[in-house]
Amino acid sequence: MSRDPLQKQRIVILGGGTAGWITANAMIDSWADQAIDITLVESPAIGTVGVGEGSTPRLKLFFDAIGIPESEWMPQCNATFKNGISFVNWSTKPGFERYFHPFPSQTDQFVTTGFYFNSFARRRGIDVHAHPDRFFLAARLSENRQGPKPDENFPFTVEYGYHFDANLVGKYLQAIATRRGVKHVQAQVLDVKQAPDGDIAGLVTDSAEIIEGDFFIDCSGFRGTLIQKTLQVPFRSFAENLFNDAAVVLPTEQVEQIGSETVATAMKHGWAWEIPLTSRIGNGYVYSSAFCSADEAETELRTHLDLLDSDTEARHLRMKVGRLEQHWHRNCLAVGLSQGFIEPLEATALNVVCNTVYDFIATVDADGFGETGRAAFNDRTSAGFERIRDYIVAHYLLNTRRDTDYWVQNAQNRHISDALQQILEIWTTGKSLNQEIERRQIQSSYTEMSWYCLLAGYGYYPDLRQVPGDEKYAGKVDMNEIDDFVRRCAMNFRSQNEQLQQ
Numbered sequence: 001m002s003r004d005p006l007q008k009q010r011i012v013i014l015g016g017g018t019a020g021w022i023t024a025n026a027m028i029d030s031w032a033d034q035a036i037d038i039t040l041v042e043s044p045a046i047g048t049v050g051v052g053e054g055s056t057p058r059l060k061l062f063f064d065a066i067g068i069p070e071s072e073w074m075p076q077c078n079a080t081f082k083n084g085i086s087f088v089n090w091s092t093k094p095g096f097e098r099y100f101h102p103f104p105s106q107t108d109q110f111v112t113t114g115f116y117f118n119s120f121a122r123r124r125g126i127d128v129h130a131h132p133d134r135f136f137l138a139a140r141l142s143e144n145r146q147g148p149k150p151d152e153n154f155p156f157t158v159e160y161g162y163h164f165d166a167n168l169v170g171k172y173l174q175a176i177a178t179r180r181g182v183k184h185v186q187a188q189v190l191d192v193k194q195a196p197d198g199d200i201a202g203l204v205t206d207s208a209e210i211i212e213g214d215f216f217i218d219c220s221g222f223r224g225t226l227i228q229k230t231l232q233v234p235f236r237s238f239a240e241n242l243f244n245d246a247a248v249v250l251p252t253e254q255v256e257q258i259g260s261e262t263v264a265t266a267m268k269h270g271w272a273w274e275i276p277l278t279s280r281i282g283n284g285y286v287y288s289s290a291f292c293s294a295d296e297a298e299t300e301l302r303t304h305l306d307l308l309d310s311d312t313e314a315r316h317l318r319m320k321v322g323r324l325e326q327h328w329h330r331n332c333l334a335v336g337l338s339q340g341f342i343e344p345l346e347a348t349a350l351n352v353v354c355n356t357v358y359d360f361i362a363t364v365d366a367d368g369f370g371e372t373g374r375a376a377f378n379d380r381t382s383a384g385f386e387r388i389r390d391y392i393v394a395h396y397l398l399n400t401r402r403d404t405d406y407w408v409q410n411a412q413n414r415h416i417s418d419a420l421q422q423i424l425e426i427w428t429t430g431k432s433l434n435q436e437i438e439r440r441q442i443q444s445s446y447t448e449m450s451w452y453c454l455l456a457g458y459g460y461y462p463d464l465r466q467v468p469g470d471e472k473y474a475g476k477v478d479m480n481e482i483d484d485f486v487r488r489c490a491m492n493f494r495s496q497n498e499q500l501q502q
């Protein structure tokens, strides 16, 4: 179906979770001056997944694109600023028991050369400081519970993400989209009508209404009602290299000084997140059901949070980890959990949602709704999934815990992609990681800085040894100078609490 600009396109979105409402807003905003009619149908009885409370800086670009200022949406969604993620207890190597994965800032340009230099030396076994945290401003801001927005006189920008209440963000985006013209139908879809050629023709609701459309967006969550159940697009599981398939969620009370990072703490059979909102702290334990039961996971999380005697109810969830073979098939695009999911360790799902929707809009603008741009779009979207998967797999592969089979098997996992294998080899043989990342064009998902932080952060270095000519490395990067530089930069940022009140 190619697009005739004079003919009105009827777009029907199934699902009113974060993915559905982000899609609706992106489309109504991007195609404001076009003949497009958008209807979103969702079932309050089914509800949304209700988690997904951390973002990357991609979400800021989305809110900026649709013209919603932070001062408007953040207070209504109990949102806070996020500088990055701390990984705690994933490595047992002395000095590397925790590290911070920072979002980039312009000041990094003054320290990354020193960091790369020291990492390079340490990869050869030379005794220099090569843990990432002291080099990066975002790590310092998080340690101090400072927000990422500099005072006016500081001329460098800092990228940041958010933490937020997923249900409130959904409601907020719903209000914006409907105000801008998206039709909202609350009904359960019981059946899907297909045209003789196999395209989707309409959704049949529980009130026997048929919602017809020209193009359908499947935002129905893990169900994949349109793309998987109706159109039978195959799902490629990532279970062989990402073991986690379940989560248990428990909120706790917010503390006085609100933090500005997500904390991801390794547990016996997975990891626990800690996400600070203005109203509460969101906590959850992502684990593998092959290694522990839901009850064991809940008890371990309660112990971790000191909530063993609390009657706060825990919520249990299952996760389907992998991706579709095609995200756009016939007259249907899948966005959100219906198109696939990589477990939430780096909080990337909404990043993928935004990338998928805006890439789709650009593809349609260039080539219409027909087949022309479809294959390339699907390839790009799938490649994005694979790149994120590789980065997440690396976290598990590099863990050095040996306290449970779960961690041992993760470290021994050899179901890894050629790309990841190559990155690890290049790192251990002391070759240029930057060249490899550029050669593979994978920096759009994770830059070389992110890879350096991960590999160095886990202490993925050989044992220290005496190397002839060591002196040329020792003392070349003056860590006191680095500390002083980062400290002076951080003086230009207020606390998270103050920044939230501005």
Ligand SMILES: Cc1cc2nc3c(=O)[nH]c(=O)nc-3n(C[C@H](O)[C@H](O)[C@H](O)COP(=O)(O)OP(=O)(O)OC[C@H]3O[C@@H](n4cnc5c(N)ncnc54)[C@H](O)[C@@H]3O)c2cc1C
Binding pocket: 014, 015, 016, 017, 018, 019, 020, 041, 042, 043, 044, 045, 046, 047, 048, 049, 050, 051, 052, 053, 054, 055, 166, 187, 188, 189, 190, 219, 220, 221, 222, 223, 225, 247, 284, 286, 317, 318, 319, 335, 336, 337, 338, 344, 347, 348, 349, 350, 351
């Ligand atoms: C444990 C966990 C932690 C996560 N953490 C993060 C994170 O930190 N950061 C991040 O970016 N992402 C995270 N995610 C992912 C994030 O939650 C989702 O990407 C996001 O919420 C979007 O979900 P969705 O809209 O695709 O699906 P859902 O929220 O499940 O919404 C599905 C919608 O479809 C509707 N629907 C389904 N079937 C029908 C039907 N037959 N008729 C009518 N309506 C129907 C439902 O009512 C609902 O409105 C996490 C996910 C999990 C499981």
